[in-house]
Amino acid sequence: MTLACGILVVTSRSPVTSAMFLVLTMIGISGLFVLLNAYFLAAVQILVYAGAVMVLFLFVIMLLNIGEEEERQWNKFALTTGSTGFAGLTCLLLLTIWRADLPTGIGSTTVGSTKNLGNLLFTDGRFLLPFELVSLVLLAAMMGVILLSKKEIK
Template sequence: METTLFYIFAALTLLFGFLCVANPFSRNPVTSAMFLVLTMISISGLFILLQAFFLAAVQILVYAGAVMVLFLFVIMLLDLKEAEHTHVRKVALVTGLVSVMGLGVMLVLSIAGSGIVEAPAKRAIGDTKLLGQLLFSKYLLPFEIVSVLLLVAMIGVILLSRKEAK
């Protein structure tokens, strides 16, 4: 049952991911964004299979929800009609494919070379309670540093997007 579900979700992730970047039927950015939403939802299905329920919920709430709404806003505000006519440069295509192949070969070799790893005993690693306990004990300091990071991001956004005073 789990294996079947895994293959279904994995296939859907790959399919939607491909349609997001290289849709043969439509070059409309909004369509791509919608396929990105579907990719995120399939990935959250994979997370559920891995018992990472919190991650799955966050994936849908934050990425498929908030972030994608922002993407759509930007696409609609900028009115990206030109994107439908851009051509892919050959050099970019070749170098991109070569680097993706390189990375892919490296991954496949290292995963294949390491053999099939025995599944660890089922632990509720995605459990919110456990996550909260870790965040406020072992990983308290990185958690607090992230708050400084968010402050920096906030200052940056305000600085770079506000209107010139003069």
């Protein structure tokens, strides 16, 4: 489902339809996080990407009033080059997977847990400074939006 919706994002002619297929792609990716037992990452994927970012995309599409794209004319050279490139990349991917020494079992299942994420962000010390810097940047961006959206400053 995720791959099919991703292909439909690129091939759809209407920007709104493309954005809706992108929402379905993001929901499919969150389903993959659920299959990996990373429930927190799945919830964040739905809230942030399928929710907030896609609302922003749709707002910009509606604001710019972008209509449907007209029918494209394909020439033979572009079609041949694209098909050859796609076939070559597919063969390269299959050859790489065939020759790779992939493990048969699953490793640690606590990769996406909130406990490990909290330990990495706050107690380990490696990500504490970047986490605080990102929070300051987000605070500055929020204050900038509030100041720019006001009619007059007293």
